[in-house]
Amino acid sequence: MAIEVLGPRARERVGRLDRIWEERPGLIGWLTTVDHKRIGILYFFTTLAFFAAGGVEALLMRTQLASANAHVLGPSRYDQVMTMHGVTMIFLFVIPMTIGAFGNYLVPLMLGSRDMAFPRLNALSYWLFLGSGCLIYTGLFLNMGPDAGWFDYVPLALKRFDPGLNIDFYALGLIFNGISSIAAATNFIVTIFKLRAPGMSLNRMPLFVFAMLAVSLSLVFALPTLTIDCVFLELQRRLGFHFFDVGHGGSALLWQHLFWFFGHPEVYIIVLPAFGIATSIIPTFAKHRMVAFPLVALAELLVAFIGFGVWAHHMFTTGLPTVTLVFFAAASMMVVIPSTIQIYAWTVTVMMGRPEFKAPLLFIGGFIAFFVIGGLSGIMFAAIPFDQATTDTYFVVAHFHFIIFGAAVFPILGGMYYWFPKVTGRLYHELVAKLSFWLTFAGTALTFFPMHIVGLLGMPRRVYTYQGGLGWGAYNLSETIGAFVLTAGLLLIFGNLLWSRFRGPYAGPDPFFGGTLEWTTTSPPPHYNFAVIPRVTSPYPNWDRADRDEDARRLESGELVLEEGHETPASTVRDGYLDEVLEMPSESWWPITLGLLVTVLFVMLLLGHFVVAGIFGALAVLALGGWHAQEPAEA
Amino acid sequence: MLTGAAIGFGVIALLLFLGWARRNRDRLPFGGGERAATGLVLGLGIAVPIVVLATLFVWADVFVLRSTAAPSPRSTQMAIDVVGHQWFWEVRYPGTKAVTANEIHIPVRTRVNLVGTTADVIHSFWVPELNRKIDLVPGHPNRILLEADRPGAYRGQCAEFCGLQHAHMAMWVYADPPARFRAWLADMAKPARAPATPQARRGRQVFLSNPCASCHTIRGTNAQGKVGPDLTHLGTRTTLAALVLPNNRAALEEWLRDPQHVKPGNRMPRVPLSDADYRALAAYLEGLR
Numbered sequence: 001m002a003i004e005v006l007g008p009r010a011r012e013r014v015g016r017l018d019r020i021w022e023e024r025p026g027l028i029g030w031l032t033t034v035d036h037k038r039i040g041i042l043y044f045f046t047t048l049a050f051f052a053a054g055g056v057e058a059l060l061m062r063t064q065l066a067s068a069n070a071h072v073l074g075p076s077r078y079d080q081v082m083t084m085h086g087v088t089m090i091f092l093f094v095i096p097m098t099i100g101a102f103g104n105y106l107v108p109l110m111l112g113s114r115d116m117a118f119p120r121l122n123a124l125s126y127w128l129f130l131g132s133g134c135l136i137y138t139g140l141f142l143n144m145g146p147d148a149g150w151f152d153y154v155p156l157a158l159k160r161f162d163p164g165l166n167i168d169f170y171a172l173g174l175i176f177n178g179i180s181s182i183a184a185a186t187n188f189i190v191t192i193f194k195l196r197a198p199g200m201s202l203n204r205m206p207l208f209v210f211a212m213l214a215v216s217l218s219l220v221f222a223l224p225t226l227t228i229d230c231v232f233l234e235l236q237r238r239l240g241f242h243f244f245d246v247g248h249g250g251s252a253l254l255w256q257h258l259f260w261f262f263g264h265p266e267v268y269i270i271v272l273p274a275f276g277i278a279t280s281i282i283p284t285f286a287k288h289r290m291v292a293f294p295l296v297a298l299a300e301l302l303v304a305f306i307g308f309g310v311w312a313h314h315m316f317t318t319g320l321p322t323v324t325l326v327f328f329a330a331a332s333m334m335v336v337i338p339s340t341i342q343i344y345a346w347t348v349t350v351m352m353g354r355p356e357f358k359a360p361l362l363f364i365g366g367f368i369a370f371f372v373i374g375g376l377s378g379i380m381f382a383a384i385p386f387d388q389a390t391t392d393t394y395f396v397v398a399h400f401h402f403i404i405f406g407a408a409v410f411p412i413l414g415g416m417y418y419w420f421p422k423v424t425g426r427l428y429h430e431l432v433a434k435l436s437f438w439l440t441f442a443g444t445a446l447t448f449f450p451m452h453i454v455g456l457l458g459m460p461r462r463v464y465t466y467q468g469g470l471g472w473g474a475y476n477l478s479e480t481i482g483a484f485v486l487t488a489g490l491l492l493i494f495g496n497l498l499w500s501r502f503r504g505p506y507a508g509p510d511p512f513f514g515g516t517l518e519w520t521t522t523s524p525p526p527h528y529n530f531a532v533i534p535r536v537t538s539p540y541p542n543w544d545r546a547d548r549d550e551d552a553r554r555l556e557s558g559e560l561v562l563e564e565g566h567e568t569p570a571s572t573v574r575d576g577y578l579d580e581v582l583e584m585p586s587e588s589w590w591p592i593t594l595g596l597l598v599t600v601l602f603v604m605l606l607l608g609h610f611v612v613a614g615i616f617g618a619l620a621v622l623a624l625g626g627w628h629a630q631e632p633a634e635a
Numbered sequence: 636m637l638t639g640a641a642i643g644f645g646v647i648a649l650l651l652f653l654g655w656a657r658r659n660r661d662r663l664p665f666g667g668g669e670r671a672a673t674g675l676v677l678g679l680g681i682a683v684p685i686v687v688l689a690t691l692f693v694w695a696d697v698f699v700l701r702s703t704a705a706p707s708p709r710s711t712q713m714a715i716d717v718v719g720h721q722w723f724w725e726v727r728y729p730g731t732k733a734v735t736a737n738e739i740h741i742p743v744r745t746r747v748n749l750v751g752t753t754a755d756v757i758h759s760f761w762v763p764e765l766n767r768k769i770d771l772v773p774g775h776p777n778r779i780l781l782e783a784d785r786p787g788a789y790r791g792q793c794a795e796f797c798g799l800q801h802a803h804m805a806m807w808v809y810a811d812p813p814a815r816f817r818a819w820l821a822d823m824a825k826p827a828r829a830p831a832t833p834q835a836r837r838g839r840q841v842f843l844s845n846p847c848a849s850c851h852t853i854r855g856t857n858a859q860g861k862v863g864p865d866l867t868h869l870g871t872r873t874t875l876a877a878l879v880l881p882n883n884r885a886a887l888e889e890w891l892r893d894p895q896h897v898k899p900g901n902r903m904p905r906v907p908l909s910d911a912d913y914r915a916l917a918a919y920l921e922g923l924r
Contacts, residue, residue, distance in 0.1 A: 075900050076799060076900065079799065148798075153756075153796070155756045156757065156797060252772055292673045295673070295680075317767070317770045318770045318775075319769065319777035325696075325700075326696050326700075330692060344679045345676050347647050348672050348675050348676055350650070350651060352669075352672050368647065372643060383694075384695065384696050385703040386695065389703075391794070392795055458763040
């Protein structure tokens with residue numbers, strides 16, 4: 001609601017909120033912030049830097065593979081770059097971008113809350129993420145980057161075959177990164193269940209938030225197995241344990257089972273937020289609420305759940321018993337159904353409404369096209385004989401890039417355009433945005449589609465070069481050209497956003513007439529998000545004009561403005577009745593301090609200075625004590 | 636599968652087109668409101684996939700699966716052991732003394748039971764034109780059926796990332812008429828033939844008095860190393876270093892002079908010798924037929 005139309009009493013209340021929620025200015029403000037929006041922006045720029053690094057790695061690989069027997073990268077460098085591309089895009093770009101940046105910025109806004117449930121934990125997640133990302137990249141810059149592929153199979157990753165620090169950067173980096181993700185996921189679960197605006201029962205919760213809930217639950221259950229796997233690996237590499245040694249009763253397949261028990265849910269962790277973004281953009285531009293809303297919410301949760309029962313389809317050639325193969329093939333097919341529900345819900349919604357194909361919706365169209373292609377090649381892997389023929393070839397590379405780039409990153413790009421006016425208060429350039437879509441779309445298709453063919457022709461994945469005369473050259477060259485077209489498209493997107501950030505026209509609070517609560521507040525939103533906690537009576541509260549007028553009246557009368565302190569309301573888990581008013585913590589030095597101490601702890605573990613690491617561990621515990629000494633008083 | 640893909644795509648494209656072409660609101664293009672739309676989602680999103688997936692499941696995972704599964708024990712006429720190494724394939728014929736590398740010979744139209752294991756990390760045995768792939772996992776032998784309908788050469792390559800030279804771990808499978816195969820196998824089982832020329836004799840001396848012999852086996856000599864490929868009949872093979880180089884005198888010499896340049900990171904060190912010794916060594920190895 002616009003400030004100008006406020007009455008004098010309302011304006012006074014807004015002024016009081018401004019003073020209560022204000023954070024310190026300048027750099028110190030950013031270092032000590034607990035504001036979910038600022039943390040989201042920190043996440044955004046950090047993950048963007050990692051995205052750039054992962055992109056450069058991809059271009060290096062594509063340049064090396066543009067022709068047979070090329071010498072751009074030697075095998076050692078190539079293996080590091082290849083491994084880091086995977087690790088970066090998954091752990092340092094897509095997950096922190098969707099959960100850290102989009103989730104952090106948008107979830108409290110969509111819920112009508114003033115912050116995340118644990119604002120300082122939220123800041124800690126960011127600092128830990130930054131520390132772990134820098135730790136992993138230090139390895140690459142020292143020419144000791146992880147080099148056994150992103151799934152890091154043993155025995156290749158054991159000390160006998162990889163004696164340097166390469167794999168230790170990987171294992172410790174991911175253990176470290178996991179702490180950050182688990183903290184973030186826990187924070188989201190609590191926020192989503194407890195901090196919804198009064199009136200937002202679960203069936204009125206935005207589908208984006210359902211997706212984030214599914215992702216957070218997946219993370220909490222999946223990540224510990226990766227952490228355990230990496231702990232086993234480090235124990236074996238550093239202290240001579242035998243978890244993966246056949247000669248001592250261990251098993252090389254143990255790594256794979258634990259890894260993929262995390263690794264397949266991970267795929268849905270990557271792609272579910274994208275579904276969430278799609279279900280935000282489509283109703284806005286189709287001007288119609290999502291068709292089959294409860295079914296879509298259920299489908300999002302189901303995808304995450306079934307995703308835990310399909311991991312062995314990554315291991316169909318390892319010699320598992322046939323019964324096991326068939327079970328996992330059946331489970332892998334089942335996961336198709338919640339996905340098709342969503343695909344048809346999206347398309348039928350577009351059909352029911354009056355679609356306006358602005359850039360964000362174009363990106364969602366591209367997303368649906370790529371998701372269908374990637375999904376169909378995914379179904380093929382549930383046909384065991386087909387999987388056994390094509391696994392570990394470029395056909396797989398094609399498949400998962402259609403999923404991860406086409407289906408996960410396209411909505412992220414569309415989402416950047418969609419929420420850009422909300423975050424910056426300015427509009428992007430529509431024509432350039434559309435152009436950038438077509439460029440990225442063409443680049444993606446040109447890069448990844450030929451990989452299907454070259455994979456079927458017999459090109460294995462993860463080769464640093466290939467011989468001429470096998471008929472692979474032309475496809476590889478077109479993939480490389482595609483990669484550069486794609487890069488141009490991405491640069492155009494970021495150029496557009498950068499230019500619009502300073503030159504774009506002012507957007508106002510709600511340029512697209514979105515349905516969810518983030519569009520009810522100003523652009524950019526104030527520190528406290530909402531001057532009055534909004535009233536919610538449907539899944540698309542911003543389309544309920546009467547409720548928004550009611551908000552304005554409540555701001556005038558002071559109901560649910562909470563202008564006495566740093567406060568936000570909590571509601572009951574299922575029905576969203578007002579439960580209590582929570583006192584929220586203010587800015588703090590503890591998260592960054594703790595993040596720094598834990599970073600040093602991991603560096604010391606990496607260098608094998610276990611005593612020094614112990615000292616920093618103890619200091620971290622002390623810092624936690626200091627943190628708790630500063631709890632906000634109970635309201 | 637392609638038909639299914641085309642139909643799925645067609646339906647979605649049609650729905651999107653209808654959505655775009657229409658102007659009135661809250662009704663489907665062919666009539667019906669919110670309830671009909673939900674029905675459409677239920678029908679296309681649940682009912683259709685269940686039918687398609689069930690069909691695919693029965694067809695692929697019940698019927699086709701049988702034709703690619705590991706062969707039942709008594710259904711094959713012979714066995715071959717393949718051991719994956721960083722970065723070459725060791726090939727053994729059980730019941731004979733024959734050992735070779737990076738080249739598998741099989742009789743045509745014969746069911747062969749191939750047993751795959753590994754000496755170090757996980758590799759994956761894959762000859763795309765003959766069958767699916769199997770992983771070579773430590774302590775877990777896997778079996779696969781190898782059967783060629785037509786005589787010919789079939790290229791295979793390691794499919795599981797196995798380190799620096801994963802890209803150069805290829806092999807040839809030669810399917811020969813049975814008589815020719817039997818002759819080849821009998822040759823392979825024999826010890827190495829003695830060098831025929833003075834230069835080759837000097838080459839043998841160089842081989843046996845240098846580190847070569849501690850890594851390679853040449854049956855019939857004192858060289859009994861187990862690290863690198865068996866070289867007893869190296870001269871009969873078509874390629875060197877798992878298909879990196881063609882097998883001829885010049886390439887052999889190039890390889891011997893600097894194996895790390897030809898295949899960076901491979902396990903064979905450069906052994907410094909005089910020019911004459913390199914030439915002699917190449918002559919000797921080429922003569923191992």
